Amino acid sequence: DEIVRAGGQVEPPGMHMIYLPYSDDIRPVEELHSDTDAVPRASDDEVKKAAALMKRIDLKDFSVCQFANPSLQRHYAVLQALALEEDDMPEIKDETVPDEEGMARPGVVKAVEEFKLSVYGDNYDEEGDVKVSEASRKRKAATENAAKECANYDWADLADKGKLKEMTVQELKLYLMAHNLSTTGRKETLISRILTHMGK
Missing domain, CATH: 1.10.1600.10 (Ku70; Chain: A; domain 4)
Structure with a gap:
């Protein structure tokens, strides 16, 4: 609003600034919306x-x-x-x-x-259930595979001798996956998680 005192205008009313497009920005609307079949209708x-x-x-x-x-x-x-x-x-x-x-x-x-x-x-809910069951089936298969691979190592002996540090991250993750533990983090984090789980 315009504020006026006896001495004159104190605060101008201001003005609207509208940015006009450059000539190459102007596009015909008909070309953008000519195909009405492309838009799904309820x-x-x-x-x-x-x-x-x-x-x-x-x-x-x-x-x-x-x-x-x-x-x-x-x-x-x-x-x-x-x-x-x-x-x-x-x-x-x-x-x-x-x-x-x-x-x-x-x-x-x-x-x-x-x-x-x-x-x-x-069958909207069924499709969601199929996706969930497929993901859980893959996760279960990965856990079973990790359990088989994990059985090849003597984890208690490795932990007692301090040889967990010499193992690769992938090998450490086998133990974690086989016991449904989190596999995220650095190598030191994985080792401490394994030791905590083993109670050492």
């Missing part, structure tokens, strides 16, 4: 199911003012505690977190399931 059934879902989770008398910024509220609480020399910090309720209790209502759950069924199809 079917009428999918639109109806989405509308039903939105009606179920509709917030009554919604206003953005109802939800306080949790970071700001925590900041203000810290300032208040410092000013009043309080030791304990008050708990700040994060109102931006989704309402799990409301989303678990039977009507909402049914609407979500119907929407997922219309968009993804009948």
Whole structure:
């Protein structure tokens, strides 16, 4: 806003700056959106199911003012505690977190399931289960293979003689994989993890 005193204008109203594109940046819109088949379109059934879902989770008398910024509220609480020399910090309720209790209502759950069924199809969950089971099958096979390889070493003897340091990282990982331990970290970390597991 323009602020004026008796002596004249104190603060100008300002102006909008709009960056204009260079000539080679200007592209015809028709070329970008000429192929309408390339964009997937929702079917009428999918639109109806989405509308039903939105009606179920509709917030009554919604206003953005109802939800306080949790970071700001925590900041203000810290300032208040410092000013009043309080030791304990008050708990700040994060109102931006989704309402799990409301989303678990039977009507909402049914609407979500119907929407997922219309968009993804009948065997959407089965496809996810197949991927998970395939990954777990590979992981199980790797663990079994590591257990076989691990049996070739006398780990207790190697640990007692301090020869774990002479082994390769890959060999150390065989022990860890065979015992379902984490295989991440440097060589020293792997050795200490093995010794801890062996109780040495």
